[in-house]
Amino acid sequence: MKKITAIILMFIILTGAFNVYAAQIDNIITKEKAISIVKDKLGDIKYDNLNVQYREFTNKDSVWILSYTKNDIFENTSITLNAKTGDIIRYNFISDYNGSKNLNRNDAKKIADEFLNKVKPTNLSKYKFDSAHENDTYREYNFKWRREENGVKFLYDTINVSVDKKTGYVTHYTYDWTEGDLPTLKNVIDINEATKLFKGYLRPRLVYTIIYDKNKGDVKLVYVSPSPQYMINAYTGDIIDINGTKVELKNTGEGKITLDKFYNKSSKPVTKDEAYKIASKYASKDYELKNTAYIEKYAGLDLNVWTFAWNKVNGTGYLHVAVNANTGNVVDVLKSTKSDLSLSISRETALKKAESFIKDNFKDIVPYLDFRSNTENQTGEEVYGYHFVFPLKQYNIPFINNGITVDVDGKGNVSAYTYKNYDIPIPMPSNIMTQDEITDKYLKNGNFSLKYYKPEGKDIIPVYTVDDPIYSNLIDAISGEIIKPY
Template sequence: MKKSRFLGVFIAGAIIFGSLSPAFADVDNSIVTMYEQQQKKARISKEKAREIGIKKIKDTFGIDVRDFDENINFGPYMENYTWNLSFNKYNDKETKDFFIAIDSNTGKIKALSKYEYNYSDENKEPTISKEKAKEIAKKYIDKINPDKLSQIKFIDEVNYDESSKPRNYYFRYIRTIDGVEFDSNYINIDVDAVNGKVIGYSYSWSEDMDFPKIDNVISKEEAEKLFSENIKINLNYINQFDFKSNELEKLKLVYNYRFENGNMIDAKEGKIINWGYNKEKEETKDIYKSKKEEILKNAKDKSKLEKELNKEEAVKLIKKKIKEFYNIDNMDLSYLELVDNNNFNKVWVADFGKKDNKGYIKDGGSITIDALTGELVSIGKWNNEEKPNEIFTPKLTWDEAYYKAIETIAKYFPEKIKDIKTEQIKYPMTYKFEGKEIPVRYVYFNFPRLVNGVEYYYNNISVSVDVKTGKVNELNYFWDDKVEFEGIDNIINKEEAKKVFLNENKPKLMYITINTNEDYTNPKYETKLIYMFSPVDLAKPVYEIDAHTGKALNPNI
């Protein structure tokens, strides 16, 4: 079944209402605790929110969802906390999904969406043009949200190939304030190209917001200069897919870009800012060339075994590897399977842990070993019993954790030390929770493959270190020695690539709402005027450039 783009938006929207994304993983547990505390303060009960949601869906769409499957959770939305309800029903004939977010203090609707799919229309030919579908979408908005029609702007961000006969048309409308977009507030419409019905509708809106006046802002020319000064152009190898077959076509050498210290400009203050973690300058760490050479000297050739490991041999070797890595004896295996991947060697995959008297696994994890060499491929513990927001004295600094990660690679994959980018960006080792400084427990390192001095992130070695115990918690090796890479001869230079990016992307004045407090348990939201580095053609955004031809690559084609 070929479902519409709207379903992805629907699901992503539902996830957004329950997420905050700090720069490090340990904050996740503090966020869960924070939600629980905020839920206790809510004036609208869970039961009342359900009642409001069912009535709103009935009034808006004429559908009673009381007998639908349902799910209710609590989380943040913009400057508020909301009850987030989803109702769905599936059968052989159709799919129906509804989502609604309700302010936990006022009971007001913050977001509402629906998605419907009729399987009987699946193989029918489209009969509706894009222009006709757009008319249908606009009439629907006028019916459902007539008071919002004058406050929204159509954003043409989908490049439809009419010859491909699209199954659905997707239309996005963004809220504007004095002509400036605020893309956190929107109305999205999905129109069925076969029968002309609105099958997808998504609405997100915040009332009573204070928007800063559009005065005393830097000019677009000044913003463009700041972006030009702060953009960093990089060479990368990427996997290029054939979107029709959804299969890997080949590897390609491209230029892409990023902004080291932020991807937005504060339009009032004229400085680069980011969504969350901000530093004046990135700090990095690397090892010396002599250290790499020392590691490489100790590398031994890895040869294949005389025969593929059988199940009994795999169990024995897996337990040996667990003992070696974690210094834990007699681990039970709760799952074991031989996996054959066409692109890589066969591997044995297992889950491990200690079984209690009820048969439940504790201190569990997973491990993968190469069935043809017996070498470790990946290993990691699940840490299910970790205490959230625990204050402890770290046994390792960030630098010491970094060297621990390098030591682990030197032990298990020493021959690859010359083929990975060992430089890493340093991140904070604490976060704030309820006014307290909480140490980050796990430090994550990702070492991408280097070919011709160019990064290839689809192949990498990653390591996580537990600074509380001072030990490595996880190791993953993902590598394909069969893949072929383009050469780096006859490519355009970085300045030429930079010109293309600056031509294809321009500063766009927008409103955004961000949390300005480092303590995620006490968020302080502020609406700002910012310049975003935005594609000139939203339907053909340019994030990568062919390094040999200088041609902009469009991810949508």
């Protein structure tokens, strides 16, 4: 059921809201029944307009979406029900009312409990409250319950409730439940063997990245965990991806920090004409300049830039270049052209094409690029081509926001590339925790343990991973604490 959420959001964004009234279908509750369930569980919701949608998906899931809107003081209550079970699986409430309360966490938890007792999803008794989970925001308290059976948690099967600190209203609720028979836990590898495998192949790696706080970005040293993408099959000990497919990864060694390996750039303010001369080196004669702009705080960073955009005169093609107005350095390039949709070359051949393109066009930064990130199994690549990423290294540490990406189409042509080299202060790699220290803390704080997991279209299997792989993959390199995604 958890796959429903992403599909719903994408579908609504792409198609817009419209009314769909389903005919009577076997095992599907009617519109009237859906409205009645909401009234029985949540009482009379005051509204001026009610929009009802019915959705069916290719995986045979179906939902009713009820949207109640009030006009005198703007309020919207959006409720999604499983059209087969009648369970309320999503609830979102927004309002112009600001409130004046100052709830503490205990009072907010009581409100969350009361709400759960009202919606009462079918399998509520199989979820346990996670008292260790605290991911509150400045405005909301967030509470989480995890599905647990046979003493084993089910990865991503959670109930989440958010309570507004000022109004006391429940603002968000989600209920995720995965159907399927639970597998036997006999003959699974033990936690010690799983930990050894994790430390061998899945240890967090040290990188630079940009962390945003209130729309302002700064470069930080962090350790990145591969846990969202990979986990350990508890039957075989294989490293598997999110599709349940075995992958071959190299043993993760600790990178050597080299303080003298720093990509030096120029530092001279430039006028618009000087910036254009620098940027136009990326434009061939068959490209025509379309617009120029001066932008402050480019990409939310302390960057003032001149930007230039070209279109190809005949055919398909686009080029964007940004030049730092204070230093004259090129900080952003994006170029795309028509690609061949047939797929006739291998990934290995495409990678060689991408590497050759970089060596021919970016000779000065080749010694500072990380070519290792494309040697491992990649998932989620385009059907009609390949996408490769080459981070730019500073002090021999990959800066994952800076670097070059190359798209190679099915015929081996470079169909698009980007070059980013954000010209902003980069902290020295000092006083940071070692990879071993970070790994031990990550496994402990993340509750690395046996879990149930269901890959898309496959049976449920036992795996070893942490409780929240998606939300715990960025770790502060100095403190070892998880960096929240917002």
